[in-house]
Amino acid sequence: MKLLTHNMLTSHVKGVIKGYPLLIKATEVKMNEVEFNPQFVSRMIPKLEWSALVQAADELGQRQDLPSEVVPDYEKDEEFLKKVHRLLLEVEVIEGCLQCPESGREFPISRGIPNMLLSEDEA
Amino acid sequence: MVIWSPGGTLSQPLVSTRTCFESATKMATTNSRSCLQYLLHLAHDNLDFRLPEIKALLALRGKQFQPIENFKEKVRKTNSPFWCLGGLSEEDVRGIMARSVCAKSAFELWGHGHTHSELRTSLLNYPSENMSPFMEKHSTYRINVYTFNKTLEFADRIKKIDALDYLPFEGTVSLKSPQHVFCLLEDYGTDPNDIPDHPYYIYFGRWIGDGQRELIRSHSVKNRHFIGNTSMDAGLSFIMANHAKVKENDVVFDPFVGTGSLLVACSQFGAYVCGSDIDYNTIHGKGRSSRKNQKWRGPDENIRANLRQYGTEDMYLDVMVSDASKPVWREAALFDAIITDPPYGIRESTRRTGSHKDTTKPPDGFYVESHVPVSQAYHLSDIFTDLLNFSAHRLVMGGRLVYWLPVYRPDYSEEMVPLHPCLRLISNSEQTLSSHTSRRLISMEKIKEPEEQDSLALGADPSLSPYQGHNAFREKYFSGVNKRSGKEENKPEVNGE
Numbered sequence: 036m037k038l039l040t041h042n043m044l045t046s047h048v049k050g051v052i053k054g055y056p057l058l059i060k061a062t063e064v065k066m067n068e069v070e071f072n073p074q075f076v077s078r079m080i081p082k083l084e085w086s087a088l089v090q091a092a093d094e095l096g097q098r099q100d101l102p103s104e105v106v107p108d109y110e111k112d113e114e115f116l117k118k119v120h121r122l123l124l125e126v127e128v129i130e131g132c133l134q135c136p137e138s139g140r141e142f143p144i145s146r147g148i149p150n151m152l153l154s155e156d157e158a
Numbered sequence: 159m160v161i162w163s164p165g166g167t168l169s170q171p172l173v174s175t176r177t178c179f180e181s182a183t184k185m186a187t188t189n190s191r192s193c194l195q196y197l198l199h200l201a202h203d204n205l206d207f208r209l210p211e212i213k214a215l216l217a218l219r220g221k222q223f224q225p226i227e228n229f230k231e232k233v234r235k236t237n238s239p240f241w242c243l244g245g246l247s248e249e250d251v252r253g254i255m256a257r258s259v260c261a262k263s264a265f266e267l268w269g270h271g272h273t274h275s276e277l278r279t280s281l282l283n284y285p286s287e288n289m290s291p292f293m294e295k296h297s298t299y300r301i302n303v304y305t306f307n308k309t310l311e312f313a314d315r316i317k318k319i320d321a322l323d324y325l326p327f328e329g330t331v332s333l334k335s336p337q338h339v340f341c342l343l344e345d346y347g348t349d350p351n352d353i354p355d356h357p358y359y360i361y362f363g364r365w366i367g368d369g370q371r372e373l374i375r376s377h378s379v380k381n382r383h384f385i386g387n388t389s390m391d392a393g394l395s396f397i398m399a400n401h402a403k404v405k406e407n408d409v410v411f412d413p414f415v416g417t418g419s420l421l422v423a424c425s426q427f428g429a430y431v432c433g434s435d436i437d438y439n440t441i442h443g444k445g446r447s448s449r450k451n452q453k454w455r456g457p458d459e460n461i462r463a464n465l466r467q468y469g470t471e472d473m474y475l476d477v478m479v480s481d482a483s484k485p486v487w488r489e490a491a492l493f494d495a496i497i498t499d500p501p502y503g504i505r506e507s508t509r510r511t512g513s514h515k516d517t518t519k520p521p522d523g524f525y526v527e528s529h530v531p532v533s534q535a536y537h538l539s540d541i542f543t544d545l546l547n548f549s550a551h552r553l554v555m556g557g558r559l560v561y562w563l564p565v566y567r568p569d570y571s572e573e574m575v576p577l578h579p580c581l582r583l584i585s586n587s588e589q590t591l592s593s594h595t596s597r598r599l600i601s602m603e604k605i606k607e608p609e610e611q612d613s614l615a616l617g618a619d620p621s622l623s624p625y626q627g628h629n630a631f632r633e634k635y636f637s638g639v640n641k642r643s644g645k646e647e648n649k650p651e652v653n654g655e
Contacts (some may be wrong), residue, residue, distance in 0.1 A: 075407045150478070
């Protein structure tokens with residue numbers, strides 16, 4: 036699971052109000068090289084919940100020197116864009132789980148694929 | 159130019175101010191070239207899908223579909239493979255050919271007519287300043303002859319080329335690698351059982367480029383690493399991506415992703431792709447193979463491997479095991495396009511998590527970890543309500559939803575196509591499956607942000623009634639099928655396109 040995806044996911048457990056962002060508990064993380072595409076990263080930045088990205092990066096120990104706020108004029112800041120690119124697309128959670136911050140319900144991630152299915156009584 | 163809208167999402171206008179300025183300047187300086195006409199030669203299949211594809215590709219460039227005066231009727235009535243368009247630049251035409259799977263070739267139209275005599279008149283009237291850049295003394299050229307719905311002897315082709323000697327070619331003929339290629343195209347109608355002696359219509363033009371039909375062969379499902387019973391054939395996958403106006407750097411989502419055929423096509427056009435499916439085994443690439451001589455799927459059979467096969471693994475975002483009726487995505491303009499082939503309840507069961515009412519037998523579960531605790535039939539009408547609602551909430555403004563709607567032909571009427579106040583219906587193309595069933599590729603575009611009352615209004619939508627009751631379509635599908643093939647137990651031989 037990539038952090039770009041994680042940024043867009045939310046808990047859908049019945050009755051939960053504050054289900055975003057999902058907490059990440061990773062037991063296996065892989066780095067995977069993906070071609071740097073500055074236009075794509077620039078497009079994604081305004082769609083992101085920045086604080087959730089920072090939190091996820093911290094949880095995985097991958098934050099490095101990512102600022103806690105988006106830098107102004109980021110479209111021209113290649114250094115910054117590369118940092119964001121790395122986090123959004125190159126860090127992959129292979130094994131672990133996503134946890135609903137309110138209910139504590141865990142959604143397993145195996146072979147890089149999250150399983151978001153709820154059981155009948157949770158749905 | 160970039161527009162900020164409330165909520166911090168980014169929307170991009172189709173035509174930037176820079177492009178407008180450039181074309182205005184171009185038109186002022188090269189006025190005759192901006193009035194050029196172009197001929198598209200389309201492949202004669204997937205007839206219903208062609209116009210929406212070309213329109214969508216034109217829309218990507220901020221252009222309209224403008225058939226030349228006499229040709230409007232032709233396009234609509236006779237299913238002609240030849241479309242003459244105006245209001246475009248050569249760059250526009252090249253842009254369309256770089257994406258179209260329905261168009262075979264495109265030409266700069268120099269002349270046309272019902273007879274060779276008319277063609278000649280038309281060509282002699284074509285401004286010579288438009289011809290001369292391609293007729294220069296030291297240039298090389300060749301002329302091709304193409305006859306639609308008729309085979310011509312080699313000798314006859316040569317005769318037709320020779321009959322064009324009134325054209326002021328000054329260069330030399332080179333068959334191998336000419337700088338300029340021209341084409342004489344003859345239309346002998348669309349009835350293979352009634353081929354006239356003389357063509358109904360003739361065109362002559364300068365070849366600009368070919369479409370992407372090669373993708374149909376190169377991406378054939380026959381050779382794909384990971385397939386399933388319902389993998390979409392390559393041609394239709396690319397057509398769907400075009401109907402959805404997918405472009406570079408888009409984010410595309412498929413909520414019934416299966417084996418990822420649609421994601422393969424979208425990634426080819428530069429989009430970043432993600433998908434989900436309720437079936438754990440398909441998402442993980444496990445279980446029985448869909449190939450005739452293979453029992454189990456191998457380790458390299460999964461959606462990501464398919465993208466890797468075609469060199470687009472970098473466009474892979476994620477796939478998840480998830481129930482499309484219970485979305486796990488934030489309500490924000492996340493996706494530029496949603497493209498999908500929902501289950502019809504025939505070859506793959508329609509399922510969702512839920513309570514005990516209607517337990518369907520799980521697929522021959524070899525992997526006992528059945529990740530769908532209790533399966534409930536997912537009523538077709540609910541699938542579409544949910545899909546349209548999901549799209550209204552998570553598409554960017556102007557983004558498209560493209561999906562297949564199964565149809566029982568004897569009952570079909572346009573009112574059955576599901577609607578949503580936030581989505582405008584763009585096109586509806588039919589693919590016949592049998593005498594009494596077909597599926598329709600529906601394309602919708604988000605035109606407004608959803609409000610509270612929009613979701614509530616959907617529940618009472620009468621257009622969804624034909625799909626009420628989970629077996630509605632399934633029953634009708636099987637009612638006309640004879641006993642032998644009634645149950646689709648056998649693995650279908652993959653026959654691609």
